[in-house]
Amino acid sequence: MSRRQKAAVLLTADVLVVPLTLYLALAGYENSFVLERQLLSDWETVPILMGLAGLLSYALSMPSIQLNDYEAVGLPAGAVFAVLIGLAALGLNGLADGVAPFSAFVTFSVFLFLGILAGRLTMRFLLLKLLHLQNPRTNVLIYGAGRTGMQLAAALRHDPRIMPVAFVDDNPALRRMTVVGLPVLSPAKLEQTIAEKNIRRVLLAMPSLSMPRKIRLSRRLEPYGVEVQALPSFAQLVGEEELVHKLTSVKPADLLDRSQFDAGLEHSEHLFNGKTILISGAGGSIGSELCRQVLACSPARMILLDHSELALYTINAEVESLCNSVEVVPVLGSVCDARMVQNLLGTEKVDVVLHAAAFKHVPLVEKNPLAGLANNVFGTKVLADAARASGVSRFILVSTDKAVRPINVMGASKRISEMIVQDLASRSEGTLFSMVRFGNVLGSSGSVIPLFEQQIANGGPVTLTHEDVTRYFMTIPEAARLVLISCALSRGGDVFVLDMGKPVPIRKLAHQMIQAAGYTVRDAVNPDGDIEIQVTGLRSGEKLHEELLIGEERVTTAHPKITRALEDCLSEIEIATVLRELRTAIDTNDAITAHAVLSRWIEGAMTPENVKLG
Known part of the structure; x- marks a missing residue:
């Protein structure tokens, strides 16, 4: 349906809802039959109100308001429309010697507003149903039921391509709750939910979560065969992501346990x-x-x-x-x-x-x-x-x-x-x-700093060949x-x-780089840290400690x-x-x-x- 056709349907609905709501408003009174008959016989109230409704609806651009935006934009216009038509009906009632009480026209205005809203919501529901039948939506899970997750769910509610079906959250206090109309599930039920709900995508609605933890979460979801997407942080949205990384970059000279040689x-x-x-x-x-x-x-x-x-x-x-x-x-x-x-x-x-x-x-x-x-x-x-x-x-x-x-x-x-x-x-x-x-030359191609930087950017782990390995830098x-x-x-x-100076323990260097990048080391002392350090064993031809002199x-x-x-x-x-x-x-x-x-x-x-x- 074209935009012009939709506007014509809505304008027609605005006009037709007037006699219907007027009848319903008068039907609640004891002498409603007498009131309705007198209004209709004494003067042409209904045709006049319908004509005014058509002109007013067009003047307020009500048929042109997008259905998805109606809650934010259409409600004020609908309220103004209902009040003005109610006042017009009240004025016409006065011309007819006040056959109907004032309260009837207040009720009429309320019913008219609700009728306009119901008409638009019904039309939106039918159009979305038709659209979804023609183009099925992708079922998604939202990981994170906090404020960001709620906003994301609300934004996707009327999206023609994506349909959120549930939240997943690590917080036990949110389990079995319903947030913005969606159930909050435990991460333990991920596999079951993905299979039952035919989930194709998991949206990570936790922009404040550190990158390593996002990567670990994505790896955890990989076996389920779903696409994992992360909601961008504010820095990414405003184009400052590169700046953020630059602010946490490590200068090789900062890692030396001595004054720099600058002769x-x-x-x-x-x-x-x-x-x-x-x-x-x-x-x-x-x-x-x-x-x-x-x-x-x-x-x-x-x-x-x-x-x-x-x-x-x-x-x-x-x-x-x-x-x-x-x-x-x-x-x-x-x-x-x-x-x-x-x-x-x-x-x-x-x-x-x-x-x-x-x-x-x-x-x-x-x-x-x-x-x-x-x-x-x-x-x-x-x-x-x-x-x-x-x-x-x-x-x-x-x-x-x-x-x-x-x-x-x-x-x-x-x-x-x-x-x-x-x-x-x-x-x-x-x-x-x-x-x-x-x-060892810090920052040279193939050296430890570029390797650690890449491992940290990938969410870890940072690999050491031995707990006690040291190097001169x-x-x-x-x-x-x-x-x-x-x-x-x-x-x-x-x-x-x-x-x-003294040789530098590589484990200490790994700790410094992880912390300089804004993350924490995940170990037995801090199991909730960001980056794990793994020991892989000395490689062939590798010394535990280097020497400078024969x-x-x-x-x-x-x-x-x-x-x-x-x-x-x-x-x-x-x-x-x-x-x-x-x-x-x-x-x-x-x-x-x-x-x-x-x-x-x-x-x-x-x-x-x-x-x-x-």
Whole structure:
């Protein structure tokens, strides 16, 4: 039925209800028959009232009021209509010498108002029934019978697509009650109710509920095969959800149990100013930060080398947007490509090489040991040899604390890389070779912070590999700054280490991140908390505690926060033997032999079992 047709029907109903309600109003009096007969015979009361009713209904736009809005909009108009028609009938009664009492016209006005309301409610009921027969509604449960749930139920009552059939609420006080016409059921009856009522959707009407608890509730409802939707919070409705998340985000520096390393570059800036700097792994977490900090030293040229097209494109675009006075040369390629690397350093006249390219994710390298060794070990060898041959003034290797008594292939590959650089430093006059050893870098790709953030955003659990696992931590800016400052401190063959304070318990870090995100930890002490912390067990190649030094000897440097480790290294002949044996293992795809070579040549190498037990 079109809107115009509905308006015509309603206008007709407004007119026809007048004689009906007038008759009913007079029927209650003892001489009602005489009154009705006198009114109808003495003057044309009814036709006049019907005509006035039609004009007044149209003037008040009563036929145009939406049926679903009638309670809010139509009732005042209906009341005005009934009162005015009642007054008109009273006036006509006076002209007819007052044959009917005043109270009869009050009753008439009330009956007329009720008749108008009844007509519209009846029409709405019939139209909805017809609509629902043509388009069946989806049965839904509303989880939460509080104020929000009640408002939601009221809003959906006349929705043509959705029909709320019941509430579900955890509050025992609401059980067996009826709220806005719907029963309140126990969560224990969810499965039974979903089956009996043919429920297709459950609406979570608890916008103040924390996201982790919403996620847990959704997981609980998954087995029932229903769609779960959450009513948005006020922040989501006004478009401020992103702001709310930003207000609870965690800065890596906030998680350090020490003051942040923020030394200036005044003593090393001259090494980069006006020079040509090559950064391998330029698109990675450390490499990209090196690009930003080197750029602040006003180099003449920056050569960005990376094997990832996307990572290289991203950092190249960023560097070019930050400064258009520095020539930027993006090079897409691998440090393992000896011909490309030798040609690049031979033609570009590079002054400083910052070697940050490496496969660093321990579990991935454990599953792909030969690829990890080829990239980390032989990539370092290729780049370091090319730097020495082309007369590069300084070469800095980015290493890791996992190189100290390694129990995994990634750490072992970095220790071999360190020994390659130490060997070249002992027999190179034109190039100063050195390396920096990091702890875990907070916020880098694959590190603990992005992992925990994702787990918290998913409602948990946050996973730990061991209750007592600890790590040394530094931020990405700290790591890059350590590399650049170490360039000025280098004497050749140095292993530089940053004073990172005490190792941080990972469980403590998990607690801090959960609380900083605005949630609570769910455990035996707080069973109603938001996020659970689960212990999954140490992975293959994972240490319980990391170390920074192989030996105990280290000396201070010109910077109070940076020390130089004094460590033994292999001879040129021994390094050549290690590389030859590893190359053979890689070429023959023999991972077992590769592991044996690493165990034989790396000082302090241990098995994962020893570490777990020790």
